[in-house]
Amino acid sequence: MLNFHFYTPTQVVFGKDAEEETGGLVRQFGGQKVLLHYGGKSAKESGLLDRVCRTLEQEGISYVQLGGVKPNPRLSLVREGIDLCRREGVDFILAVGGGSVIDSAKAIGYGLENDCDVWDIFTRKTLPTGCTPIGAVLTIAAAGSEMSDSAVITNEDGWVKRGFNSNYARCRFAVMNPELTYTVSPYQTAAGCTDILMHTFERYFTPVTDAALTDALGEALVRTVIECSRVVMREPRDYNARAQIMWAGSLSHNGLTGCGTLGDWATHQLGHELSAQYDVAHGASLAAVWGSWARYVMGENPARFAQFAVNVMGVSPRSSEEETGRLGILSFEEFLRGIGMPVSIREMGIEADYTVAKELAYGCSFQETRTIGTFRKLGLKDMEAIYLMAK
Amino acid sequence: MLNFHFYTPTQVVFGKDAEEETGGLVRQFGGQKVLLHYGGKSAKESGLLDRVCRTLEQEGISYVQLGGVKPNPRLSLVREGIDLCRREGVDFILAVGGGSVIDSAKAIGYGLENDCDVWDIFTRKTLPTGCTPIGAVLTIAAAGSEMSDSAVITNEDGWVKRGFNSNYARCRFAVMNPELTYTVSPYQTAAGCTDILMHTFERYFTPVTDAALTDALGEALVRTVIECSRVVMREPRDYNARAQIMWAGSLSHNGLTGCGTLGDWATHQLGHELSAQYDVAHGASLAAVWGSWARYVMGENPARFAQFAVNVMGVSPRSSEEETGRLGILSFEEFLRGIGMPVSIREMGIEADYTVAKELAYGCSFQETRTIGTFRKLGLKDMEAIYLMAK
Numbered sequence: 001m002l003n004f005h006f007y008t009p010t011q012v013v014f015g016k017d018a019e020e021e022t023g024g025l026v027r028q029f030g031g032q033k034v035l036l037h038y039g040g041k042s043a044k045e046s047g048l049l050d051r052v053c054r055t056l057e058q059e060g061i062s063y064v065q066l067g068g069v070k071p072n073p074r075l076s077l078v079r080e081g082i083d084l085c086r087r088e089g090v091d092f093i094l095a096v097g098g099g100s101v102i103d104s105a106k107a108i109g110y111g112l113e114n115d116c117d118v119w120d121i122f123t124r125k126t127l128p129t130g131c132t133p134i135g136a137v138l139t140i141a142a143a144g145s146e147m148s149d150s151a152v153i154t155n156e157d158g159w160v161k162r163g164f165n166s167n168y169a170r171c172r173f174a175v176m177n178p179e180l181t182y183t184v185s186p187y188q189t190a191a192g193c194t195d196i197l198m199h200t201f202e203r204y205f206t207p208v209t210d211a212a213l214t215d216a217l218g219e220a221l222v223r224t225v226i227e228c229s230r231v232v233m234r235e236p237r238d239y240n241a242r243a244q245i246m247w248a249g250s251l252s253h254n255g256l257t258g259c260g261t262l263g264d265w266a267t268h269q270l271g272h273e274l275s276a277q278y279d280v281a282h283g284a285s286l287a288a289v290w291g292s293w294a295r296y297v298m299g300e301n302p303a304r305f306a307q308f309a310v311n312v313m314g315v316s317p318r319s320s321e322e323e324t325g326r327l328g329i330l331s332f333e334e335f336l337r338g339i340g341m342p343v344s345i346r347e348m349g350i351e352a353d354y355t356v357a358k359e360l361a362y363g364c365s366f367q368e369t370r371t372i373g374t375f376r377k378l379g380l381k382d383m384e385a386i387y388l389m390a391k
Numbered sequence: 392m393l394n395f396h397f398y399t400p401t402q403v404v405f406g407k408d409a410e411e412e413t414g415g416l417v418r419q420f421g422g423q424k425v426l427l428h429y430g431g432k433s434a435k436e437s438g439l440l441d442r443v444c445r446t447l448e449q450e451g452i453s454y455v456q457l458g459g460v461k462p463n464p465r466l467s468l469v470r471e472g473i474d475l476c477r478r479e480g481v482d483f484i485l486a487v488g489g490g491s492v493i494d495s496a497k498a499i500g501y502g503l504e505n506d507c508d509v510w511d512i513f514t515r516k517t518l519p520t521g522c523t524p525i526g527a528v529l530t531i532a533a534a535g536s537e538m539s540d541s542a543v544i545t546n547e548d549g550w551v552k553r554g555f556n557s558n559y560a561r562c563r564f565a566v567m568n569p570e571l572t573y574t575v576s577p578y579q580t581a582a583g584c585t586d587i588l589m590h591t592f593e594r595y596f597t598p599v600t601d602a603a604l605t606d607a608l609g610e611a612l613v614r615t616v617i618e619c620s621r622v623v624m625r626e627p628r629d630y631n632a633r634a635q636i637m638w639a640g641s642l643s644h645n646g647l648t649g650c651g652t653l654g655d656w657a658t659h660q661l662g663h664e665l666s667a668q669y670d671v672a673h674g675a676s677l678a679a680v681w682g683s684w685a686r687y688v689m690g691e692n693p694a695r696f697a698q699f700a701v702n703v704m705g706v707s708p709r710s711s712e713e714e715t716g717r718l719g720i721l722s723f724e725e726f727l728r729g730i731g732m733p734v735s736i737r738e739m740g741i742e743a744d745y746t747v748a749k750e751l752a753y754g755c756s757f758q759e760t761r762t763i764g765t766f767r768k769l770g771l772k773d774m775e776a777i778y779l780m781a782k
Contacts, residue, residue: 004403005402006403007402008399009399011397012398014397015393015651016394210631212635213642216615217608219611220604221607244602247650256642
């Protein structure tokens with residue numbers, strides 16, 4: 001087990017009517033002038049935005065609004081948010097939405113607190129020294145951004161997607177009412193569940209395999225999410241299943257499922273490039289490549305995939321770890337298909353021929369300047385091969 | 392699943408040589424004059440105290456020392472600590488030790504920050520409005536006080552043991568090096584593991600049984616601790632097993648294993664009375680009564696005990712949930728015996744005849760002014776019955 005730091009300061013307020021506490025929480029964390037940041041019209045039409053505004057008004061907190069965050073949130077809106085916040089003297093950013101809105105809020109917060117171009121932080125040219133305090137009212141269970149240290153932004157100039165992690169950007173609070181996720185479409189729900197599962201997978205398929213507690217917690221989380229994903233596909237308004245998924249989304253990416261291990265993150269990098277170039281849903285991009293990644297790397301440690309197959313997917317052990325592991329991968333892909341997720345790039349409507357695979361790999365390798373992954377370190381040729389396997 | 396709040400702001404620094412970071416952490420959290428609080432001579436003799444002091448000196452942080460914390464930490468030393476801190480202008484308390492030392496530090500912190508007699512907080516006469524910042528260097532995996540909101544103090548005047556919980560007292564940081572627990576005696580190690588297990592049991596055996604993720608995480612934690620307890624009984628210097636237990640100790644009592652459920656805590660209350668009257672190790676007192684408590688209350692929800700038996704203890708389901716549940720209880724008691732824990736009061740050297748059971752029940756019921764438990768609410772007569780069953 002590796003040494004680790006664990007830091008999850010976000011105050012979670014979870015359950016029915018939790019959004020009623022929003023104003024009080026902003027007050028508690030010192031917010032006086034708030035940027036209310038959100039996505040499309042659903043937050044408005046559902047009445048959620050109004051309810052949240054009312055709680056701010058009840059606390060005498062003034063606010064300005066900036067909507068329009070898109071999935072794979074864009075740098076241009078982040079810049080617009082930074083300008084708006086500067087003009088208005090904003091000291092607290094309240095994200096009402098899913099991971100995209102929260103990530104956009106984090107990027108605005110970095111921009112406000114650091115005297116540099118915000119994109120320089122995402123390209124690691126400048127190291128941030130702070131971030132404006134952020135709170136979240138979560139409406140989609142997926143990215144885990146409400147408790148995580150990470151933010152991912154897409155620069156439309158070249159469609160480059162880059163993430164940056166730091167504790168500065170951890171939300172001060174996260175308001176989570178599972179009922180708010182009832183109206184998330186089946187496709188987005190499934191993509192969200194996939195993202196949640198992948199946040200644990202990225203920490204579970206690792207060269208460090210002696211963190212028994214972290215393993216067991218990760219396996220428990222994944223089993224629960226798989227079970228509850230199937231339930232919400234049949235019954236979108238099942239409170240309890242929505243609640244397990246929503247809470248799992250936070251725990252899957254707040255660090256808990258990676259304590260003492262080394263993250264892999266290759267699947268995320270492979271998926272990010274697909275999202276950046278084709279603007280597909282993040283979770284779907286991960287579903288499309290994971291099986292191919294898994295088959296490509298399994299030889300490094302078949303025992304790990306066999307453990308996954310048995311403990312998570314309920315596969316009976318076969319004569320070899322490879323065989324057990326392969327059945328685990330297959331069983332997980334069947335689960336993904338069952339909830340309507342693609343398990344190939346073609347199933348997202350993209351023809352990934354050899355030229356496309358080469359382009360994706362070139363982008364994913366940052367123009368051949370980096371490798372990805374730790375379970376198995378992957379170079380340009382490996383990425384090409386995986387994209388081709390996944391086509 | 393019930394609504395819940397989850398708040399675990401403690402910064403965890405976990406692993407080999409973690410104590411080297413202590414001074415820097417105190418500095419990070421603004422400590423300028425520190426009370427170094429510890430127990431007996433082991434922290435001194437092992438050289439740990441010197442190493443910790445060196446890290447404070449390197450940061451230019453001055454400190455005063457107060458040792459002598461005993462298991463079931465005493466109010467008189469708390470009062471002494473408060474006086475010392477007032478005289479010396481202490482603004483940060485550093486607990487080097489196990490749960491008793493951290494609890495004592497929390498009580499000192501309450502006393503310093505609140506203008507009342509500190510015992511009034513533990514008897515709920517006065518509600519605290521703050522607590523001096525606390526950091527912990529953990530040397531025993533057991534109480535989970537390094538991440539929990541709770542502190543338990545014993546008033547020698549009448550040997551009354553009382554706990555108080557509030558977020559004010561959550562440690563700013565916790566330094567956890569599993570190697571520091573190598574020298575904990577087998578008995579104290581086993582008592583610690585029992586305490587860890589019970590912190591999850593108290594949240595798992597609850598009337599709220601629809602929190603599937605919390606259940607699964609709790610079961611995973613308990614299975615891991617059981618397995619690793621057996622390992623450290625054979626091999627006290629097994630780093631990895633010590634590490635799993637240490638991390639489980641924090642997660643078992645920081646709130647994670649109770650999200651969305653209702654705690655029971657009857658076993659703790661029954662055990663506290665035993666510790667208060669007979670000064671026995673906390674974990675051992677829990678081991679001595681849990682099986683009797685379990686048999687006494689199982690009828691309320693046999694399915695819960697059957698789930699525990701199957702998912703945690705590996706019992707094959709029998710013809711009735713009661714039978715499966717009983718086998719789970721028995722199997723857990725066998726585990727306790729295997730690591731040298733008592734499963735009756737007699738095995739702690741106390742003859743709990745009818746008079747003693749009555750006295751214990753009277754104390755545990757706060758002179759017949761309260762009930763305990765939520766899985767099944769227990770009055771004076773129930774407590775008597777359980778103490779007698781456990782004798």
